[in-house]
Amino acid sequence: MTSKLSLRILGLVLCCAAAIPGLGTVAARAQSVVVMVNGEPITNFDIEQRSKLNRMSHKNDSRQQVLDDLIDEKVKIKEGKKYGVNPTDSDIDSSYATMASRMRMNSAQMTKMLAAQGIRPDTLKSRIKAEMVWGSLVRGRFKDSLQVSEREIQAQLKGGDDSKAVESYEYQLRPIVMIVARGSDSVDARRREAEQLRGRVTSCAEADRLFKALPNAAIRGTVVKTSADLPPALRDILDKTPVGHLTAPEVTKQGIEMVALCGRKQSTADTPRKREIREKMFADKFQAKSKEYLQEVRKAAMIEYR
Structure with a gap:
């Protein structure tokens, strides 16, 4: 029964296509093999x-x-x-x-x-x-x-x-974030605080102690990057930053961010x-x-x- 019904439907479709001028020709042309x-x-x-x-x-x-x-x-x-x-x-x-x-x-x-x-x-x-x-x-x-x-x-x-x-460096970095609530008007005050703290830090050990004890702040684990891994602007900043010191504070979505440069040495990497x-x-x-x-x-x- 199903087979007969399918055949009837197919026949009806073909008849309708033939009844519409040009439709069968267009369909055939579209599906015609070129190669x-x-x-x-x-x-x-x-x-x-x-x-x-x-x-x-x-x-x-x-x-x-x-x-x-x-x-x-x-x-x-x-x-x-x-x-x-x-x-x-x-x-x-x-x-x-x-x-x-x-x-x-x-x-x-x-x-x-x-x-x-x-x-x-x-x-x-x-x-x-x-x-x-x-x-x-x-x-x-x-x-x-x-x-x-x-x-x-x-x-x-x-x-x-x-x-x-041809000079390549390996950098040991510890990202730091001082959290600022969204919509807060304390961004400038938090940035000034970051600048003051930055001036006190001369080693990564100091940075670790300071930011772990500071409320609404975090210092992350060491991240190792080579020159080829970093954008030119950041490489330039890191090359000018003394080892043990922090980069300048930057406002981001997370708050005020800095990076502690814990090590910099020449590398054979690209x-x-x-x-x-x-x-x-x-x-x-x-x-x-x-x-x-x-x-x-x-x-x-x-x-x-x-």
């Missing part, structure tokens, strides 16, 4: 969906560019399966949620935003999957050739005014400049290897235009 990639179809609908997604990020790629991207993604995913790189739905959903959070949304809100532009969430998830697969493949298969040596970094540093940039060079060189090597590998994989793929 087969290793036995998997890419349709006009896929191209239209990706074009809409690209326009949301202000990319006005031509139809052929969009098609090429979709072909590349098909061959990337096929290559990944060959080497056992196949993200689960959970992995993809997690990456989708992370992308949404960077836009200050949750997954449901981003799905709703995409739907408002006529875009299915699977359109974005397909791109995410291809990027995850390809990133893992290139890093895994060509790990050694992507490494950036110290010699390469030093070669980049030579000839430039990077004498200071400096900010060296890290910047290392990341740039790695990105360049990755891009070159990715392009070369993709050309190789695409040549071996079965791509049939319709």
Whole structure:
């Protein structure tokens, strides 16, 4: 009974579609296959969906560019399966949620935003999957050739005014907060109190005793950071602060904050400049290897235009 009813409903839908001029033609055109990639179809609908997604990020790629991207993604995913790189739905959903959070949304809100532009969430998830697969493949298969040596970094540093940039420090820090209630008009008074206390502290042991005994104040445990971990403005402040002393009071959401500098020593860790060079060189090597590998994989793929 159910089977017969389903067939009747299907027949009714098809008849209605045929009765509306052009509707059947539009649907067929949207789902018509443009190219087969290793036995998997890419349709006009896929191209239209990706074009809409690209326009949301202000990319006005031509139809052929969009098609090429979709072909590349098909061959990337096929290559990944060959080497056992196949993200689960959970992995993809997690990456989708992370992308949404960077836009200050949750997954449901981003799905709703995409739907408002006529875009299915699977359109974005397909791109995410291809990027995850390809990133893992290139890093895994060509790990050694992507490494950036110290010699390469030093070669980049030579000839430039990077004498200071090659110095790296390790800082031992103890954050301090003097709590100020929200909406309180005592911020200025609390700041003056912080300045007075700052002048009395000449060691971290003194800071520990003082702020542990002070009402509405806290001194946290030691945090170790290197030059590359800190923003330039904070590095500059710490380099000018004597060891055992406090940085100038700063008003934050928590109250009045300072940092006790408990130690500063030269380190072999990357400096900010060296890290910047290392990341740039790695990105360049990755891009070159990715392009070369993709050309190789695409040549071996079965791509049939319709």
